[in-house]
Amino acid sequence: MTRSIFDKFQYYANLREDVARLDANPFNVVVEQVLSETEAIVNGRRTILAGTNNYLGLTFDPRCIAAGRKALEEEGTGTTGSRMANGTYAGHLALERELAEFFGLPASIVFSTGYIANLGILSTIPGASDAILLDADSHASIYDGCRLGNAEVIRFRHNDPADLDKRLRRLGDKAESALVVVEGIYSMIGDQAPLQEIVEVKRRHGAYLMVDEAHSLGVLGERGRGLVEQAGVEEDVDFIVGTFSKSLGAIGGFCVSRWQELEHARYAMRPYIFTASSSPSIIASTRVALSILREQGPELRKRLWDNAHRLYQGLKAFGFRMGPESSPVVAVTLGRSKDSALKVWHDLLDKGVYVNLVMPPASPTTECLLRCSLSAAHSAAQIDAVVDAFGALSGRILEN
Amino acid sequence: MKQYQEILDALYEVLKPFASEANQRLNEETQLVADLDIDSVRLLELLMEIEDHLDISIPLNRLPDINTVRDLAVSLQELSE
Numbered sequence: 001m002t003r004s005i006f007d008k009f010q011y012y013a014n015l016r017e018d019v020a021r022l023d024a025n026p027f028n029v030v031v032e033q034v035l036s037e038t039e040a041i042v043n044g045r046r047t048i049l050a051g052t053n054n055y056l057g058l059t060f061d062p063r064c065i066a067a068g069r070k071a072l073e074e075e076g077t078g079t080t081g082s083r084m085a086n087g088t089y090a091g092h093l094a095l096e097r098e099l100a101e102f103f104g105l106p107a108s109i110v111f112s113t114g115y116i117a118n119l120g121i122l123s124t125i126p127g128a129s130d131a132i133l134l135d136a137d138s139h140a141s142i143y144d145g146c147r148l149g150n151a152e153v154i155r156f157r158h159n160d161p162a163d164l165d166k167r168l169r170r171l172g173d174k175a176e177s178a179l180v181v182v183e184g185i186y187s188m189i190g191d192q193a194p195l196q197e198i199v200e201v202k203r204r205h206g207a208y209l210m211v212d213e214a215h216s217l218g219v220l221g222e223r224g225r226g227l228v229e230q231a232g233v234e235e236d237v238d239f240i241v242g243t244f245s246k247s248l249g250a251i252g253g254f255c256v257s258r259w260q261e262l263e264h265a266r267y268a269m270r271p272y273i274f275t276a277s278s279s280p281s282i283i284a285s286t287r288v289a290l291s292i293l294r295e296q297g298p299e300l301r302k303r304l305w306d307n308a309h310r311l312y313q314g315l316k317a318f319g320f321r322m323g324p325e326s327s328p329v330v331a332v333t334l335g336r337s338k339d340s341a342l343k344v345w346h347d348l349l350d351k352g353v354y355v356n357l358v359m360p361p362a363s364p365t366t367e368c369l370l371r372c373s374l375s376a377a378h379s380a381a382q383i384d385a386v387v388d389a390f391g392a393l394s395g396r397i398l399e400n
Numbered sequence: 401m402k403q404y405q406e407i408l409d410a411l412y413e414v415l416k417p418f419a420s421e422a423n424q425r426l427n428e429e430t431q432l433v434a435d436l437d438i439d440s441v442r443l444l445e446l447l448m449e450i451e452d453h454l455d456i457s458i459p460l461n462r463l464p465d466i467n468t469v470r471d472l473a474v475s476l477q478e479l480s481e
Contacts, residue, residue, distance in 0.1 A: 131459075136444070146460070153460040157448065167457045366441050 018339060022346045026357040029349075036060060037377035042354055050311075050372045050386050051356040055328050056218050056300045057377025058249035058292060064285040068250075071284035079277045083110075084267060087277030095287050099254050102290060103225055103240060107262035109255050110283075112275050114214055114243025115141040117253030120269035121210065121241060123149035125262075126179045131171055133164060133207075134181040135193070137364045142181055142212065148271070151179075158186075158364065161197040168205040175205040179238075182209070184216030184227030188364050188371060190329030192216075195231035203236065210239040217293075218247030219304065219328055224297040244282070248289040252278045303376040304328055307383050311374060314387035318394040331358075332390070334368040335400035341368035344396055351389040370397075402454065402480040408473045410453055414446065415469065428470035456480055 019025045024043050033041040037057040038049050058064055071091065081087035092110055100108035111117040122145030126132050130151045134142055137158040146153040154171075157163040168175040180202050182193040195211070202209045213226035221229030224247075228237045238259060244252035255262065266272060278286075293300075305328070312326035321333040334341045338359055345357040348370070358369040372386065390397065412426050418436040419426045432438055438446060447458055450472075456479045466472050 136448075143460075154457045155444070155448075155460060170455065170457050361440055366439070 015338075018342060022342060024346055024349050026342065026345050029354065038375055038379075038382060040354075043349060045350075045352055047349065047352050047354050048378075048382050048385055049354050050374070050378075050382075051354055052375070053215070053246040053373045054249060054375045054377070055215075055247045055304055055373070056249070056289075056293065056297075057304075057375040058247070058289045061249070061289070061292060063292065064249060064288045067288040068281040068285035071280040075280035077281075078279045081276060082273055083277045084273045089277075089280055089283070091280055091283040091287065092277060095283050095290075096254075098287060098290055099256055102223075102294065103256045104234070105240075105256045105258050106260045107257040109262065109266055109269075109272065110278070111253040111255070111272060112278050113251060114241070114245060114253035115144075116271045116275060117241050117243070117255055118142050118145040118212065119148055119271035120145070121239060121255050122146050122151075122179075122181070123271065124265050124269045125239070126151035126177075129174075129177070131174055131178040132181060133167055133178055135159065135183065135186075137186050137188070138181060138183060139187055139212065139214070140362075142183075159191065159194055161194060161201050164198065165201045165204070168201065168207060171205075175207050178205070178207040180207050180209045182211055184211055184213040184220060185327060185329060186364075187215050187329060188358060188362075188369060189323040189331050190215075190327030191323050191325060192220075192227055192327070195227055195233055199231075199233045199236045208238040209236065210241060211237050213240055213242045214246060215329060217242045218297060219301065222298075224293050224301065244286045244289070247293065248286050250282045250286045250289065252282060252286060300376040304374060307374045307376070307378045307380075310380060310383045311372060311386060314383070315390055318391055318398070320390075320394070320397060328374045330372045330374070332370045332372075332397060333365075334370060334397065336367055337400065338368060340396070340400050341370075344393055344400065345370060347393055347396075348389050351392065353386050353389040355386075368400075402477060404473060404477050407454065407476045407480070408469070411450065411469055411473055411476075414450055414453065418446075426469065428468065428473070430469045431467055432469065432472065433467070450476070454480065 031040045037054055037060050040047055040049055079087040096108040096110050111120055118141035128150035132146050132151045132153050133156055135158055136155045154167055156167050185192055211228050216226040218224045220227050228234055239255055239257045241255045244250045308328045309326050311330050323331055356371040358371050360366050363369045422437045424435050451457055462475050
């Protein structure tokens with residue numbers, strides 16, 4: 001039989017066949033018309049969006065839209081170049097300054113996406129003689145950043161400071177230049193890193209610490225800086241990475257650091273150099289979203305967390321298997337059967353509720369998840385409608 | 401430094417349940433994924449158990465080169481040096 005370059009994709013071909021039996025594909029959902037921050041027409045039906053990571057609900061903020069529109073008209077649709085060549089506009093630098101100021105840190109780099117930010121930092125800062133210790137449940141961008149670089153990469157058990165301690169000990173002298181990587185809020189289950197304990201361990205070994213606040217920027221901390229602020233460990237964290245595509249309602253990524261030396265690494269980062277910079281309109285709307293986060297953050301966060309508690313409690317009451325704590329990411333664990341998971345997801349969509357279907361290997365275990373994410377823009381009535389939709393399927397969810 | 405045989409014995413011990421489930425006999429040529437039908441998530445969990453057993457961390461960078469029980473044992477022996 002002839003060997004095809006596509007043979008390796010048979011697993012996905014089978015999955016496509018399974019999905020084809022349904023009239024909606026969880027991995028290719030088409031938002032036919034966006035109605036608001038929280039609603040859209042999907043599959044011809046008005047649907048509540050409960051899986052968009054639009055935590056502060058800023059995607060339709062008129063101030064962000066006005067800023068984006070102005071930049072679009074004045075600076076054009078794109079920069080058509082790398083940050084290192086013609087793609088650094090005044091707005092990119094202003095956003096870097098504003099992020100540094102927001103976090104109270106001296107160094108800041110803006111990247112084209114959050115994924116690229118992790119690729120840039122993790123493939124460049126730790127070199128061949130260094131080690132990276134990453135939480136086992138880290139996002140794919142963290143794993144991919146590690147793969148792109150030359151450092152030795154070691155996983156430690158999820159949210160287990162004792163396991164991290166053991167692995168740093170095994171490194172001996174090398175622990176002093178090791179980079180520990182954790183996330184503020186883990187994207188699949190919505191649980192938080194035990195940051196104070198992790199900081200204690202990294203201090204003991206003299207290692208460096210990076211926290212990915214993709215899902216916690218604007219969501220945690222008195223000023224919305226994330227878990228690092230909430231845990232009171234700002235002086236002990238070396239790098240904070242984040243994204244503009246969640247709380248800030250656009251797309252892009254950043255790294256801020258207490259190390260001014262981060263600036264030296266900027267031009268060594270291939271993912272920073274060899275891609276076009278963010279469009280001016282994106283930078284402009286992000287800058288305004290950041291200023292809204294600074295000014296109205298507490299009010300938005302209260303609405304977001306009220307919604308999170310309402311959904312978590314509502315779903316918990318059905319006896320579903322869920323994450324350990326209420327969070328803007330609320331996940332219901334299903335079983336191992338992908339077929340059953342697909343059907344439950346589809347029936348939720350049929351009831352006008354969109355959530356994310358997560359299957360292994362994207363889920364942290366061998367089981368499937370229905371992952372919801374909340375927004376400050378959701379109304380209590382929308383949350384109740386999501387709870388009702390899950391409730392109507394509770395028997396099937398529980399038997400999964 | 402741990403002896404190769406000592407590592408191999410420890411591996412056989414940890415892999416025994418998988419071999420029995422897959423109805424396979426364990427030897428140095430046994431392929432971890434193909435013969436023992438261990439999926440990628442389970443394989444990573446299993447490696448953590450082995451790491452604890454031998455007090456060694458296996459860098460992820462090494463995994464692409466590990467297919468058989470022998471590959472894993474050799475890698476572990478090198479790491480224990």
